[in-house]
Amino acid sequence: MRFIIGFLSGVLGMLAGWAGLAALVVSLAGPDRDGGIAMGAVFQIGPIGGIVGFIAGVFLFAKFGMVSKDKLPTNIELPEATPEPVRKRVSPIFAVPVLLIVGGLAWWGWYELIRSPYLSHGFMTLELQFRLPAGMALPPSAEDVHITVNEGPQPTDVLIGQSWHGTDGDHRVILASASLSMKTSQRIVSLELPGVAPQVWQLNLASDADPTQGYTEWQFANGTPAPKIEMNYQLSADH
Numbered sequence: 001m002r003f004i005i006g007f008l009s010g011v012l013g014m015l016a017g018w019a020g021l022a023a024l025v026v027s028l029a030g031p032d033r034d035g036g037i038a039m040g041a042v043f044q045i046g047p048i049g050g051i052v053g054f055i056a057g058v059f060l061f062a063k064f065g066m067v068s069k070d071k072l073p074t075n076i077e078l079p080e081a082t083p084e085p086v087r088k089r090v091s092p093i094f095a096v097p098v099l100l101i102v103g104g105l106a107w108w109g110w111y112e113l114i115r116s117p118y119l120s121h122g123f124m125t126l127e128l129q130f131r132l133p134a135g136m137a138l139p140p141s142a143e144d145v146h147i148t149v150n151e152g153p154q155p156t157d158v159l160i161g162q163s164w165h166g167t168d169g170d171h172r173v174i175l176a177s178a179s180l181s182m183k184t185s186q187r188i189v190s191l192e193l194p195g196v197a198p199q200v201w202q203l204n205l206a207s208d209a210d211p212t213q214g215y216t217e218w219q220f221a222n223g224t225p226a227p228k229i230e231m232n233y234q235l236s237a238d239h
Contacts, residue, residue: 001090002066002090005061005065005090005094005095005098005099006058006061006062006065008098008099008102009057009058009060009061009065009094009098010054010055010057010058010061011054011057011102012057012098012101012102013053013054013055013056013057013058013060014050014051014053014054014057015050015053015105016053016057017049017050017051017052017053017054017056018046018047018049018050018053019046019049020049020053021041021045021046021048021049021050021052022038022041022042022045022046022049023041025037025040025041025045026038026041029041061094064091064094065090065091065094065095065098066088066089066090066091067088067089067090067091068087068088068089116183117182117183118181118182118183119180119181119182119183119208119209120208121209121210121211121237122181122237123179123180123181124179124180124181124209124211124235124236124237125177125178125179125180125235125236125237126149126177126178126179126180126203126233126234126235127175127176127177127215127233127234127235127236128147128149128175128176128177128178128189128231128232128233129166129173129174129175129215129231129232129233130147130173130174130175130176130191130199130229130230130231131168131171131172131173131218131229131230131231131232132171132172132173132174132227132229133171133227133228133229134169134170134171135170136171136172136227137172138165138172138174139193139194142160142164144193144194145160145164145174145176145191145192145193146191146192146193147160147176147178147189147190147191147192148188148189148190149178149180149187149188149189150186150187150188151180151181151182151184151186151187152182152184152186152187154182156178156179156180156181157178157179158176158177158178159176159177159178160174160175160176161175161177163175164176174191180209180235183207183208184207185206185207186202187202187203187205188200188201188202188203189201189202189203189231189233191221191229191231193229196227196229199221199229199231200221200222200223201219201221201222201231202222203233204216205235209235210235211235211236211237212233212234212235212236214234215232215233215234216232216233216234217232218230218231218232219231219232
């Protein structure tokens with residue numbers, strides 16, 4: 001038990017020293033446009049504070065986390081007055097806060113890394129291509145193209161830029177992109193064009209999706225009448 005509490009005390013000191021020194025460097029350095037100072041503070045200078053903090057945490061445990069065991073009162077005189085070695089135990093006043101803080105940090109890490117509703121890769125870019133049937137003309141303008149992407153019940157922003165169309169042989173292709181951020185098993189893409197029945201696709205992605213290796217195969221919309229429009233996509237991390 002002493003080893004566990006002492007080690008956890010050192011780990012807490014390491015985290016505090018690492019984060020504290022990195023934050024101090026960032027605050028002294030001032031504004032940082034490209035994030036280079038912050039990265040250097042966290043990964044190059046921060047470990048120095050972590051080492052100092054770990055040593056300080058272990059020292060505090062040895063200083064305040066161990067107390068002498070209470071001796072049992074007795075009126076019996078011992079035949080020999082031999083001094084007994086001082087026996088120590090972990091102080092509950094020190095151990096309980098350490099365990100509570102470690103438990104809180106563990107829960108926070110579990111929530112953020114595993115149970116967090118956000119993708120592990122952060123914001124990810126979904127690039128969409130809609131291939132019209134051969135000979136089918138494009139809408140007059142991008143304003144006539146209505147694309148929605150839903151992550152579960154939540155819609156996400158879809159971008160149709162100035163270069164919103166292309167060509168694939170005899171097929172015209174509509175280009176768009178969206179930003180994904182949420183963990184969900186239901187991702188729905190819909191496309192509405194003038195004079196065409198709404199087209200709907202369900203993305204075949206994991207709940208906590210990883211980037212794809214290029215574009216997927218073309219796939220038709222689910223259960224919609226002609227004309228059949230195909231879609232493919234690729235997913236990439238923003239960092």
